[in-house]
Amino acid sequence: xxxxxxxxxxxxxxxxxxxxxxxxxxxxxxxxxxxxxxxxxxxxxxxxxxxxxxxxxxxxxxxxxxxxxxxxxxxxxxxxxxxxxxxxxxxxxxxxxxx
Amino acid sequence: xxxxxxxxxxxxxxxxxxxxxxxxxxxxxxxxxxxxxxxxxxxxxxxxxxxxxxxxxxxxxxxxxxxxxxxxxxxxxxxxxxxxxxxxxxxxxxxxxxx
Numbered sequence: 001x002x003x004x005x006x007x008x009x010x011x012x013x014x015x016x017x018x019x020x021x022x023x024x025x026x027x028x029x030x031x032x033x034x035x036x037x038x039x040x041x042x043x044x045x046x047x048x049x050x051x052x053x054x055x056x057x058x059x060x061x062x063x064x065x066x067x068x069x070x071x072x073x074x075x076x077x078x079x080x081x082x083x084x085x086x087x088x089x090x091x092x093x094x095x096x097x098x099x
Numbered sequence: 100x101x102x103x104x105x106x107x108x109x110x111x112x113x114x115x116x117x118x119x120x121x122x123x124x125x126x127x128x129x130x131x132x133x134x135x136x137x138x139x140x141x142x143x144x145x146x147x148x149x150x151x152x153x154x155x156x157x158x159x160x161x162x163x164x165x166x167x168x169x170x171x172x173x174x175x176x177x178x179x180x181x182x183x184x185x186x187x188x189x190x191x192x193x194x195x196x197x198x
Binding site: 008010043047048051077082083085086087091093096097 | 105107109113140141142143144145146147148150176180181182183184185186187188189190191192193194195196197198
């Protein structure tokens, strides 16, 4: 499977998260339809972490430039997020455990 | 800052998480004392995601082999986790937004 790519998106929200949940669901639905999409995992407590997985850097670039996604990014900066950081990573090795 | 390394640890817990919280706090304290440690972020809902950041692969290898950490890993497989996956990643690019 490796190498493939991971986008680590960490964020802190503002107090005004109206509309966030719907947009988040929509973005997840859209991301899954993009070429090269491999998977996505999210969790949020004080900090939110979403990691999405992609076949290559071109896939990530295309998703970043997707028009609906650009709208979501803009709303995120304007309203929902007080902070976020995006890290583009190459997954070099992986292993797993299953009971 | 780039390149540096990220370890993405995703997990699902069993129903028997006795002792997990204390061990998790201890591992965070210990990780922060390791050479090359750059930072760590965690969140958990249905899935838990912990991402730790390191200067190089050697730092990650050393932390994986740390004796206290090995004990925690063993307890994790025996009791706390029904599933986990570890991905070792090279952070190639990053950008951030702050309000």
